Amino acid sequence: MAPRRLTWRVGEVVETRPDTPRTKSLFLEVPDWEGHRAGQHVDVRLTAEDGYQAQRSYSIASAPESSRVELLVERLEDGEVSPYLTDEIRPGDGLELRGPVGGWFAWEASEGGPLLLVAGGSGIAPLMAMIRHHRAAESPTPVRLLLSSRSYEEIIFREELEDLAAETLQITHTLTRSTPPGWKGYDRRIDEQMLTEFAFSPEEHPLAFVCGPTPLVETVGTALVELGHDPTRVKTERFGPTGG
Amino acid sequence: MDERRLDGNATAGVLAEIFTFEMTTARTACVHCGATGEVGAQMAYVSEIGTVVRCASCNNALIRVARQDDGGRYWLDLRGVKYLQLEEHL
The missing domain is CATH 3.40.50.80 (Nucleotide-binding domain of ferredoxin-NADP reductase (FNR) module)
Incomplete structure (x- = not known):
């Protein structure tokens, strides 16, 4: 198969779990997830109703051996993205992401x-x-x-x-x-x-x-x-x- | 404007929109100071307007990427790079 450019896709939030007072783990199931290397990240994109988009990178906390993708989110008071991910998103919601990317900061x-x-x-x-x-x-x-x-x-x-x-x-x-x-x-x-x-x-x-x-x-x-x-x-x- | 100063590794996503090679482990040589290193080890300045990868040794702009808001059109400026060494990963 010819290599293809990286594109956005939607993962489903299957579980959210508070970890500390300011952080939460999101567990995602991503269709056709090809696996990742420990240390890699995904880019996450939120789109507002008016079309405004905000994008951030989140490291993958789960092991490559895990089928679910775990993202750790820290709530930042003035953040554009993290308050939605820690306070609003629910199991069953979709989350637009791309990756895994970033092979430089990775260990096998x-x-x-x-x-x-x-x-x-x-x-x-x-x-x-x-x-x-x-x-x-x-x-x-x-x-x-x-x-x-x-x-x-x-x-x-x-x-x-x-x-x-x-x-x-x-x-x-x-x-x-x-x-x-x-x-x-x-x-x-x-x-x-x-x-x-x-x-x-x-x-x-x-x-x-x-x-x-x-x-x-x-x-x-x-x-x-x-x-x-x-x-x-x-x-x-x-x-x-x-x-x- | 909200510009974030990050590591070159943070540009993995935007560079993978353009290149099919893993770019954070690609080696660059800086036109200005001659320093070589992996893209992931350089500095990155990321904003809504675009992304600039700067040389970690001399701060010269190595790679500039801008993308039109509604997508479909990219500008890629590689003037700061003498060469890119790409590795084919299996």
């Missing part, structure tokens, strides 16, 4: 590692796809996840991450705004010191994926390179200053 178990994952807030979404894929594929690749959240309650996928933690998956949290009583983990924004303690050494030649708000991504990306990590093995995905 066969690529090995070690794998260094750093996320801020809902930046966990594409990394969650990698973590779920790592488990589903029974990959022996060592994985370390450093996740920055505002508070304990706002740790996205917290319970599932607790279940997934294993010898090959080490998870470290930092809480930037408030910590529960007795919290012994990090309680500040990610910095070079934290990465020195947490990240693999440059000699281990990790493959790093960093996703989150722009300031976090730029801080972590710069720090990893300064620590001696190979810039071509540090991949970043920014939400932009406001997201959507």
Whole structure:
């Protein structure tokens, strides 16, 4: 079959599930979904009655092994797209999307590692796809996840991450705004010191994926390179200053 | 105007409207500074008007894409790119 250009299609929302106070997972069934690679995203397009269109990209949080496509949506107060997706959309509704796209920010178990994952807030979404894929594929690749959240309650996928933690998956949290009583983990924004303690050494030649708000991504990306990590093995995905 | 500063990887969708190759892993060479790298690793400026991929080293505009509102017509400006190296994925 000749390759064809990417086009828009409609997926059906089959389930919505609140995850934290500001995030929700949408589960979609997309006809003829050809599968994706962990880390890829879809573009989502909303069309108003007057024809106005707004478009945003959402990372796929589900593993390639899953038949349903899970999108994690964080509600942004002034967003054009996210309030509709978190507050309005219901099971049975259609959602216009295209993809999966973005093969650059993607990982397959066969690529090995070690794998260094750093996320801020809902930046966990594409990394969650990698973590779920790592488990589903029974990959022996060592994985370390450093996740920055505002508070304990706002740790996205917290319970599932607790279940997934294993010898090959080490998870470290930092809480930037408030910590529960007795919290012994990090309680500040990610910095070079934290990465020195947490990240693999440059000699281990990790493959790093960093996703989150722009300031976090730029801080972590710069720090990893300064620590001696190979810039071509540090991949970043920014939400932009406001997201959507 | 709402312009978002993102990674080159965010242009995967709009570039796949035009190209059948995976463009975020295509390698570019910048006309201005000569830096080479994958499109996904460059910077992207995305707005309603269009998309600009800029060199992560010198900020030169590598790729500009604009699309007419009602669709069907695209403008593609590749003046900032010395070459694109495309990989056929099976």
